[in-house]
Amino acid sequence: MPLPFLTADRTFETASESALPYDDPDRWRRPYRPGPWRVGVAALGLLLASFVLSAAVLIAPAGRLSSAGAVLAGGLAIVAGALRLLRMGVWVSGRGLRRVGPLLTRTVPWARVASVRTVQQPVRWLGLPRTVQGQALVLVREDRRPDDDAAPLLTTHGLDFLGRPAAFDRAADTVEAWAAENRRG
Template sequence: MPLPFLTADRAIDTTYDVALPFDDRERWRRPYRPGPWRVGTAALVLLLASFVLFAAVVIALTGTLSSAGLVFVVALAVVAAALRLLRMGVWVGARGLRHVRFLVTRTAPWEQVVSVRTAQRPVRWLGLPRTVQGQALVLDRRGRSAQTVPPLLTTHDADFLGRPAAFDRASDAVEAWADEYRRR
């Protein structure tokens, strides 16, 4: 029995065979899709936000408006956290390489990038303190040692856990961007 949704997914995956598939390179782009762990966590956080928003409506109808406003602000903070969770990752553009984490965003201009390479090393499992052996995409910058810069991507983060082929495609795409823009 043919399953058309499987062939459609393969058609989407073939767009990442080209290293630099974007015409407008001035915009910041993530050269890979967010992983299922990241999207699932953000969906659960948004579900929690919907319950908090419902609680704000109930409080507004039965209680004081100031307490309902406070609960509404908490719901907006939860929605902002879910959106930030979805924005996390590595972004590339003509100006440099941007590593977006939950609270910190660091941008490395292409002039400071010495190399972007894949290395076998202990990596954190889903960002937790537990480490496992895996691969990491490491950024070497001028003036900084490799130990001070956290890895850009790992095989065990929320985007690539259980998807080694997706990690290989994403790391190849980031390396291709770095190779092209370091030559300029």
């Protein structure tokens, strides 16, 4: 079964004359592949879910349907969490920039984007409270003051780019190119 959200659009990996090679600019796409940390955590979650769902199947014939239902609901919640983890990240289209988080998805139309740029700043290591010096791709919106602290779109020490600085540079350049192209038009 193909999982289109797991891999980046192949058009971003090919070199062409245009900075933004795409067939359908209105289709939401992630301009980078999910990192090994993100895929590994999701895989461990799905492994745990398989054990929990197997336990639900074993509990059901024992006559405890309410317990089996609770365990089944827990297993399905783990599967949903793992799939959401794989969808998290930055998505772009001709309509705007979308940031998919663990619970919320926020979309900013290109008309409200002042700039997208890479900056050196302290960033969270794997999303934990510990911060390290790194690079972050930040979004500056037209309707916010410049000193507003908004969460960075991408960081060099996040789940997708830890230990992959070249992948971060490619993804940041691609998102910046999308912003420059769509703010113009």
